[in-house]
Amino acid sequence: MSEDLIIRVRDLRKIYRVGEVEVHALRGVNLDVPRGEFLCVAGPSGSGKSTLFHILGGLLAPTSGTVIVDGHDLSKLTDSQRTALRRRMVGFVFQKFNLLPTLTAYDNIAIARHIAGRNQDNDPWFRQVVELLGIADRLHHKPSKLSGGEQQRVAIARAIINHPAILLADEPTGNLDSQNSAAVLKILRDLNERLGQTILLITHDPVVASYAHRVVHMLDGRIVDAES
Amino acid sequence: MVNKLVLENLKHRPVRTALSILAIGIEVTMMLTLVGLSRGMLADVARRARGVGADIVVRPPGTSLIGLSSAPMSEKMVDFLRRQPHVTHAVGSMTHPLSGVTTITGIRLDEFDQISGGFKYLEGGPIRNRDEIIVDRYYARQNNLHAGSTIQLLNRTWRVAGVVEEGKLARLVIPLDVLQELTANPGKISQVWVKVDDPANIPRVIASLKEQLKGYPIYSMEELTSLISVNNVPGLKAFITVIILLAIVVGFLVVFLSMYTAVLERTREIGILKALGASPLYVLNILFRETVLLALAGTVLGILFSYGTRWVIMRWAPASLTQMIVPDWWAIAGAIALGGALLGASYPGWRAARQDPIEALAYE
Numbered sequence: 001m002s003e004d005l006i007i008r009v010r011d012l013r014k015i016y017r018v019g020e021v022e023v024h025a026l027r028g029v030n031l032d033v034p035r036g037e038f039l040c041v042a043g044p045s046g047s048g049k050s051t052l053f054h055i056l057g058g059l060l061a062p063t064s065g066t067v068i069v070d071g072h073d074l075s076k077l078t079d080s081q082r083t084a085l086r087r088r089m090v091g092f093v094f095q096k097f098n099l100l101p102t103l104t105a106y107d108n109i110a111i112a113r114h115i116a117g118r119n120q121d122n123d124p125w126f127r128q129v130v131e132l133l134g135i136a137d138r139l140h141h142k143p144s145k146l147s148g149g150e151q152q153r154v155a156i157a158r159a160i161i162n163h164p165a166i167l168l169a170d171e172p173t174g175n176l177d178s179q180n181s182a183a184v185l186k187i188l189r190d191l192n193e194r195l196g197q198t199i200l201l202i203t204h205d206p207v208v209a210s211y212a213h214r215v216v217h218m219l220d221g222r223i224v225d226a227e228s
Numbered sequence: 229m230v231n232k233l234v235l236e237n238l239k240h241r242p243v244r245t246a247l248s249i250l251a252i253g254i255e256v257t258m259m260l261t262l263v264g265l266s267r268g269m270l271a272d273v274a275r276r277a278r279g280v281g282a283d284i285v286v287r288p289p290g291t292s293l294i295g296l297s298s299a300p301m302s303e304k305m306v307d308f309l310r311r312q313p314h315v316t317h318a319v320g321s322m323t324h325p326l327s328g329v330t331t332i333t334g335i336r337l338d339e340f341d342q343i344s345g346g347f348k349y350l351e352g353g354p355i356r357n358r359d360e361i362i363v364d365r366y367y368a369r370q371n372n373l374h375a376g377s378t379i380q381l382l383n384r385t386w387r388v389a390g391v392v393e394e395g396k397l398a399r400l401v402i403p404l405d406v407l408q409e410l411t412a413n414p415g416k417i418s419q420v421w422v423k424v425d426d427p428a429n430i431p432r433v434i435a436s437l438k439e440q441l442k443g444y445p446i447y448s449m450e451e452l453t454s455l456i457s458v459n460n461v462p463g464l465k466a467f468i469t470v471i472i473l474l475a476i477v478v479g480f481l482v483v484f485l486s487m488y489t490a491v492l493e494r495t496r497e498i499g500i501l502k503a504l505g506a507s508p509l510y511v512l513n514i515l516f517r518e519t520v521l522l523a524l525a526g527t528v529l530g531i532l533f534s535y536g537t538r539w540v541i542m543r544w545a546p547a548s549l550t551q552m553i554v555p556d557w558w559a560i561a562g563a564i565a566l567g568g569a570l571l572g573a574s575y576p577g578w579r580a581a582r583q584d585p586i587e588a589l590a591y592e
Contacts, residue, residue: 057503080507083507085505086503087505098496099500100501107233111233115504115506115510116505
């Protein structure tokens with residue numbers, strides 16, 4: 001694998017079985033992502049982009065093909081190895097924020113560190129992240145007391161707190177108004193530009209896609225074209 | 229961090245948490261109250277036997293240690309025992325069951341006073357007529373009786389001659405010949421209380437009596453009171469075991485339902501944790517810690533409740549029931565409750581640990 005590629009996908013296939021029926025979600029996807037790229041995967045509903053997202057994030061095992069993320073071949077990992085990989089190498093940002101409702105913003109971020117086995121207090125990186133995301137004064141509030149934009153910023157903080165190799169964002173602005181959407185996208189672009197964070201963003205919104213360095217389009221389980 | 233999550237989870241659903249703790253508390257209360265009642269009532273029997281002041285007790289052949297439902301021994305036994313060397317006093321008593329665990333005892337009061345030093349009267353005085361009865365303080369309190377009150381027992385009306393301090397022989401005492409007549413047992417008694425001249429002679433007298441009275445259970449008072457225990461009452465230990473098993477089942481079901489609904493409700497949150505890289509063990513650990521906390525809180529509540537049940541019993545039924553506080557059973561009851569609770573949390577925990585993160589995150 002080339003030194004500057006953080007993701008290399010070759011002939012990736014994923015088949016779901018629904019009863020007796022086989023559903024081909026991915027039909028031979030090939031994708032290279034250089035380290036530090038902000039890539040957008042666009043496509044309509046059912047095109048396979050979420051399946052690709054789940055496989056790259058180690059949430060789902062591929063049926064066949066090769067998926068190499070930061071030197072690890074995900075197609076050869078067991079469930080528990082993929083779980084371990086998610087702890088340190090992947091950060092997720094979801095459309096529905098997916099914060100733990102019983103914990104404060106601070107604890108929602110801290111729990112990701114705890115799961116990854118990093119429990120040090122007064123971590124300068126922690127302070128840097130919350131300041132970067134502008135949530136330092138909202139840390140002791142629970143998600144129900146935060147606006148959608150604030151919740152998504154907490155979710156981004158949680159995603160990057162363990163210095164992941166890749167940040168996967170699935171429709172991160174899908175539940176936000178235009179103002180908050182723009183703010184979140186700007187944060188993602190800042191993370192990419194200032195920290196060199198590799199980001200894969202899934203969306204069907206061309207405005208959102210315009211924030212990325214490059215956009216690849218998916219249709220019927222295949223990447224059909226790419227634009228820079 | 230996990231402890232914080234556990235506490236916040238429990239706080240997030242206060243009613244469910246409170247009900248789970250309450251149910252485990254009731255489970256623990258059941259155990260502690262049952263054991264406390266068993267021990268308390270047996271201790272009360274032993275205390276009242278000691279209160280007689282006798283050194284030896286002679287029971288009819290084939291009778292159980294605390295079962296006193298008949299009068300199968302001739303009153304002539306009293307005279308026989310009085311004639312034995314070193315015996316200074318012998319007094320017969322007859323015990324007849326009334327209802328539940330309540331019994332009435334017949335004695336010859338003058339003879340009983342000689343061996344026991346007499347009752348301590350809190351109200352009124354000794355029996356002077358055949359329709360009079362002595363009751364102890366607990367029976368008087370439970371039935372709102374005072375000296376001069378009347379009470380219906382054995383199909384006749386009795387006048388309370390005196391209220392005496394508890395802890396001596398019986399709660400209800402009437403003349404022996406009256407009880408014999410009412411129960412159609414003329415000349416019969418249930419046991420004989422024997423006092424000897426010197427405690428050092430007790431073993432010798434017992435040995436002599438055992439030689440002469442083959443088949444009669446003969447105990448020193450020390451031996452009798454030590455034998456009055458849960459292990460020596462037929463069926464009691466089995467009964468306690470059955471109730472404890474029922475308590476475990478209750479605890480198991482409550483925690484099972486509580487954790488099952490918690491896992492269903494938190495499907496999405498479990499998915500989030502798993503997406504963040506939480507292992508099945510991490511998820512299981514959270515649920516088990518919640519369960520341990522519920523069980524600990526329930527155990528503390530159960531211990532407090534056992535004081536409550538004792539207070540209620542002492543307030544409303546001190547003559548019928550006696551409950552001891554049993555600190556040596558606190559840890560046992562807690563461990564049993566914890567075991568049942570962990571068992572109840574096992575399946576929901578297993579489900580949570582195995583949850584697919586993608587399906588869980590899609591859960592609404």
